[in-house]
Amino acid sequence: MRSIKRFRLDRRTFLRGTGVAVGLPYLEAMMPSTALSSPNPEITPRMAMFYFGTGMNMRQFYPEGTGYDAKMSRILKPLEKQRGDFTVFSNTWLEHGGGHDGAYPFATGIPRGEKQILSPDQIVAQVHGQYTRFPSLQMSVKKGTGFGSQALATLSWNEQGVPLAAENDPKSLFDKLFRPDSEEDKANRSNEFRQRGSVLDMIMDDSKRLEGKLGKADQEQLDQYLNSIREMEKTLARDIDWADRPKPQPKLSDYGDYSKSMDGDKADVEGNGKFLYDTYGKLMYDLIALAFQTDSTRAITYVVRTELAGGVYPEFGVSKGYHSLTHHGNDPQNLEELAKVDTIYMQHWSHFLDRLRGIKDGDGTLLDHTMLGFSSGMGIGHSKEILPTVLSGGSGLGIQHQTHLELKDKTPLSSLWRTMVDRMGVPVEGDFQDSNGVIKEVLS
Known part of the structure; x- marks a missing residue:
């Protein structure tokens, strides 16, 4: 029997017209297999x-x-x-x-x-x-x-x-x-991304200077702190990745x-x-x-x-x-x-x-x-x-x-x-x- 390959649609897909890009709603074809x-x-x-x-x-x-x-x-x-x-x-x-x-x-x-x-x-x-x-x-x-x-x-x-x-x-x-984000929101967010990225880079650079100079207890404390920084880096990467994707617009006819x-x-x-x-x-x-x-x-x-x-x-x-x-x-x-x-x-x-x-x-x-x-x-x-x-x-x-x-x-x-x-x-x-x-x- 011939197997049927499931059609897969990227969630970043846009419908593009002349100078316009409109995000699609979440479709079954976008579900991760x-x-x-x-x-x-x-x-x-x-x-x-x-x-x-x-x-x-x-x-x-x-x-x-x-x-x-x-x-x-x-x-x-x-x-x-x-x-x-x-x-x-x-x-x-x-x-x-x-x-x-x-x-x-x-x-x-x-x-x-x-x-x-x-x-x-x-x-x-x-x-x-x-x-x-x-x-x-x-x-x-x-x-x-x-x-x-x-x-x-x-x-x-x-x-x-x-x-x-x-x-x-x-x-x-x-x-x-x-x-939906306004143009001002987008500009402020872009500036925030740059600032957050710069601060995280400096913290990671400075922390490397301490490695090898600390006792075991302090090293464990530093490792825990650096794990938090890495988590912040992942969050920043996510925020940047989603920044240009349109937010969904739900129907609110019978909502508060x-x-x-x-x-x-x-x-x-x-x-x-x-x-x-x-x-x-x-x-x-x-x-x-x-x-x-x-x-x-x-x-x-x-x-x-x-x-x-x-x-x-x-x-x-x-x-x-x-x-x-x-x-x-x-x-x-x-x-x-x-x-x-x-x-x-x-x-x-x-x-x-x-x-x-x-x-x-x-x-x-x-x-x-x-x-x-x-x-x-x-x-x-x-x-x-x-x-x-x-x-x-x-x-x-x-x-x-x-x-x-x-x-x-x-x-x-x-x-x-x-x-x-x-x-x-x-x-x-x-x-x-x-x-x-x-x-x-x-x-x-």
Whole structure:
């Protein structure tokens, strides 16, 4: 039988007319035919990790019974229409969780105060990031990293154990992803590239003069520093490579308004009707859908709620902040309000799944080809053994959902990340954190 060679179109292809060059949208013919061990090499996989700080009301979280037909709990009731597209895992645990430092080990298993390791999204970004404008995207309700505090604002860590800063303004994120560059932007960027390149060259030249003159400890410290510089050089090379490629222009007919800034850092204190979390939450989730749809990135992290501060907004209609509610003392009102807040967050999650499910992608939907994992650093009562862990999407990547799956006691949360990395087709050598391996029960 004669083999058929797949037509391959370079992503830099332009349609050229008289004095005009227009970039093509991302087409199937542009998909890389790499040796990734994806269940289907013609599918572009995506993944995202989500953190809900300070746990949830686990007394009203887990479905009743197990298997596909498990009865939805109060908190998960908004997801009834997405049955078949998610699995709730009970018995996941985070060895160094259970307290307000839980965001630190959430993605890596490494507790606060110890040197972090490469996070799962960055493991994926090292492979898939070579095909996208942004290797990964960090999002959060709080801007920056929050490093050193309990309210960590990011889940992403590079090879040097350095946290990657997150963005919390939907407008800033939208502009970064989709706003066309002006001629002034291009000129400024070109000048910035030259300056950054010159500085990096000087640093590398100066560092060579120190080699051989330092003690072992100092040499190790210098090597770590130089690795960071090399990483910056790679980033600069990427920026230059993508600089002249037009950004995608997504259709926004049924999306929100991304022309105005919404500062998540001020959300908890305004309470004046100008900031509505319902608007903010949907803008952020929709941005993830747009980023994946346009293949701007394939790996995203999002801190939906940080530890301690925030988590409750005026329109929620509850009497206390989220952290205060978690110290419920078995008071019925506290538990009721905690469940009410958690249900609101799941209403937003349902909107997100609907958005992804409504976007056609190849022979399926964007939700079919995207894995979304969420959990927390604790459960109710600050427990590290009762976590609100859910995997959504990914049926086209070999995920077979069953609504509620009871895992073995103390199944490491890292096993969820290991499963997602595996379905992204990214090989992992050796141990993966404290994982016992992939969660085979959800793999078809």
